Each structure stands twice: as C-alpha cells, then as structure tokens.
Amino acid sequence: MRMNIDQLNDDCLCIILEYLTLPDQIAMARSSLRYEELLAEIVWRKPRYREVSISDDMLAPLNKEDYIYFFKLTSTYMEKLYIWNVHDKAFDSYLGRHLMRPELAFYLCLNLNNLRELCVTDNYMNNSMIQNVTKSCPHLHSLSVSSAYITGMFMVGLHNLQTLVARECSIEAEHLAELLAQLQLTTLDLTSNRYNLEQTILEAPAAGLLRLQRLGISxxxxxxxxxxxxxxxxxxxxxxxxxxxxxxxxxxxxxxxxxxxxxxxxxxxxxxxxxxxxxxxxxxxxxxxxxxxxxxxxxxxxxxxxxxxxxxx
Known part of the structure; x- marks a missing residue:
C-alpha cells in the first residue's frame, strides 16, 4: 500500500524533516506552506537553532538566497547570535563583486524579539547599527561588540542590558555615564577603549554601580x-x-x-x-x-x- 508523504500527520512529518540536512529542509520548506510552517514552528525552534553562529558548519552549504530565507524564518526564535567578521564572509574576491553572504546590517534588522545574547565582532559595526539593535532586540541581556566606530550612543535604549563587553571601542565618557546611571549592569568590560574612563566610573552614582560584579578597564x-x-x-x-x-x-x-x-x-x-x-x-x-x-x-x-x-x- 502506497502512501503519499503529505498524508502523514504533522508529528511524523517533523520526525522525517529532522533527518534531512539543512539545505534539504529549506528545499522542503520552499515546496509548500505546510512544510515551511512545520519547519519554522517546530523543527527550527529546537535548542540547536536557538543559539546560532554565522560561522556554524551547518550554514556553510547554503547559497545566499537560502541563507537569508533561513535567517528570516528562524530569527524570531533565536536566543543567542554570534556574528564574526561579516565583511570577510560576504565577499569571495578582494574586489567584492560576488556577494556570498548578506552584509552586517541584514542581521541587525531581523526580528530578534527573543534574543538574549548578541556578540558582534566586526570593524564595520557603528552607532546607527546599535540603534537598530535597540529596536530589533528589546529583551537583550548581553551585548558584546568590538569596533572603533562605537561610542556608546543609543546603548541606553537597551533597557534590559546586564552585560556589556565593548573591547577596543571608542566609548565616550558622557555615554558611559548615561549607561551607568540608567542601566543595572552586572558585567562591564571596556578594555582597550580609545578613551580613559576610570574617572567616569568612579564618579558614577552609587545606584548605577550597585550590581556591578565584574569590571574590565584599561x-x-x-x-x-x-x-x-x-x-x-x-x-x-x-x-x-x-x-x-x-x-x-x-x-x-x-x-x-x-x-x-x-x-x-x-x-x-x-x-x-x-x-x-x-x-x-x-x-x-x-x-x-x-x-x-x-x-x-x-x-x-x-x-x-x-x-x-x-x-x-
């Protein structure tokens, strides 16, 4: 007796879909709305997809279109996202004529409503992108960035932030004072910052330093x-x-x-x-x-x- 795969119930289909490679899962998701919903709502909500690094081996076989498709469907469920040197991964030639991956702005404009931890190590990160993060990641608890173009502007908009790691940045005194006055940080790492911020920390209101347990400074x-x-x-x-x-x-x-x-x-x-x-x-x-x-x-x-x-x- 033959049975069409579409006749299987959702539970059976999800078990089958989980055995497929990610490129095959995406091909199935593109084939019908039912498969897309099953993958996005059930399979891709599993723990392995909630913590994602753009350097993950599972993403390597994807072409750019499938890569973007996957991130748009799964971003709303992600809890941790690690982004490393996007510029190096986006281009396959020094002329930059062949885009292999989306640029940094793509990730920061996704719907990351459930994201709790974001790590961006990229020299092209800047203040306007931080502003995008405040809009797309309202529940962010931990932010790690490394870029000379980041001054601390807009970070105060991350109301739930507890951990800020900003190594090799250009955090300015006025923005740090604002962060310490309005956020309840438990971890603050400002090592190799362009400006000396020791006095700003010492002059911060006691309430802003009350929960600070770990501090890095140069x-x-x-x-x-x-x-x-x-x-x-x-x-x-x-x-x-x-x-x-x-x-x-x-x-x-x-x-x-x-x-x-x-x-x-x-x-x-x-x-x-x-x-x-x-x-x-x-x-x-x-x-x-x-x-x-x-x-x-x-x-x-x-x-x-x-x-x-x-x-x-």
Whole structure:
C-alpha cells in the first residue's frame, strides 16, 4: 500500500524533516506552506537553532538566497547570535563583486524579539547599527561588540542590558555615564577603549554601580587600586595596560604600595589572586597586598601588554 508523504500527520512529518540536512529542509520548506510552517514552528525552534553562529558548519552549504530565507524564518526564535567578521564572509574576491553572504546590517534588522545574547565582532559595526539593535532586540541581556566606530550612543535604549563587553571601542565618557546611571549592569568590560574612563566610573552614582560584579578597564591609575577600593562589591577586576615601560611600572608599584599602606579599607584582604604576564609585577603586587613573600627584582621588566586580574571574595 502506497502512501503519499503529505498524508502523514504533522508529528511524523517533523520526525522525517529532522533527518534531512539543512539545505534539504529549506528545499522542503520552499515546496509548500505546510512544510515551511512545520519547519519554522517546530523543527527550527529546537535548542540547536536557538543559539546560532554565522560561522556554524551547518550554514556553510547554503547559497545566499537560502541563507537569508533561513535567517528570516528562524530569527524570531533565536536566543543567542554570534556574528564574526561579516565583511570577510560576504565577499569571495578582494574586489567584492560576488556577494556570498548578506552584509552586517541584514542581521541587525531581523526580528530578534527573543534574543538574549548578541556578540558582534566586526570593524564595520557603528552607532546607527546599535540603534537598530535597540529596536530589533528589546529583551537583550548581553551585548558584546568590538569596533572603533562605537561610542556608546543609543546603548541606553537597551533597557534590559546586564552585560556589556565593548573591547577596543571608542566609548565616550558622557555615554558611559548615561549607561551607568540608567542601566543595572552586572558585567562591564571596556578594555582597550580609545578613551580613559576610570574617572567616569568612579564618579558614577552609587545606584548605577550597585550590581556591578565584574569590571574590565584599561590604563587605570595605580594598578587599579582606586577602582578596587571604591567598588567593594566587585568580584573580579581586570586592569590592562599596553606598552608600559619599566620605569613607569616601578613608579606605579611604589605609588600603589603607599596607597595600600595608608588605606583604612580592607583592600588587601579582598584579593584572592593576582595574575599578569610579567612575573616581577605579579610578585610585587602580591607582596604589596600581603599575599606573597617572594621579592621582585628592583626594576620590573618592560611589557608590551600587562593584564592584572583581581579575584575578590
């Protein structure tokens, strides 16, 4: 007895569709409205499709038209989306004549109503695209971006944002002050930012810093002592420096030692570990805070990149 596949009930069809490759699933979805609804409403709502990276192997076989079709149907169910270097993936020649993938703006204008986490690592990301994100991702909890064209403008429109990672950006003081005043951030990473933002953080209203547990910042004064002292609720503080000369390190360690000795706070007791990529500096900081008995050399080495991580109680 022969049976037409269209005579099967929805449950049986979904089981069959799940065994198909993604290109075949899309071909089936294009063949009839019923298959499109079954795939979009049931199959593509499964966990593996709710967390998507544009570098995922499952997307590689798709041509541009099917790729766009898939994203338009599934974007409303996505909870996490990771976008990496779109420009490199969009073109298959240095002249850019053959588009293989949509440009960055395509993703940020999708209906991402359920998205909770968005990571965009692309030098072409800019403020206007952040504005699009505020409209398309109203429930976003975590945003990670990396672009010199991002100044922090429009980010305050992400009312549910709890985690902001903006490495190698150009976040400006006025926009950061607005973010700290209006959002309840728990994680803030501003390492390698174009501008020094330490003072802006220190001057922020206490209410805006109340939930902040993890902070990353570059070029903080005195090895991050002032930040650690004034933000006692922090569980992790990352302070990074680039191209610090040996004499500058030596002077900064001396100043930090004096501040710790004259401080009435429990700063030394809050530190569980101090890690960096220059052994002499690590030993000196541990000695300053009472965690280490080794003696560093009289003058620390020059370092291209210095990263200090404070793990607090």
């Amino acid at each position: 070029d903080a004064q005195d090895c991050g002592f002032r930040i650690a002292e004034q933000l006692p609720q922090l569980k992790e503080l990352v302070v990074s420096y680039h191209g610090v000369m040996a004499q500058d390190l030596h002077d900064m360690l001396d100043t930090t030692r004096q501040l710790v000795e004259s401080s009435d706070t429990k700063f030394p007791k809050r530190l569980q570990s101090i890690m960096c990529n220059v052994v002499d500096v690590e030993v000196a900081l541990e000695q300053i805070t009472g965690l280490e008995t080794r003696c560093p050399r009289e003058s620390p080495k020059f370092c291209e990149i210095l990263k200090i991580i404070y793990k607090c109680k």
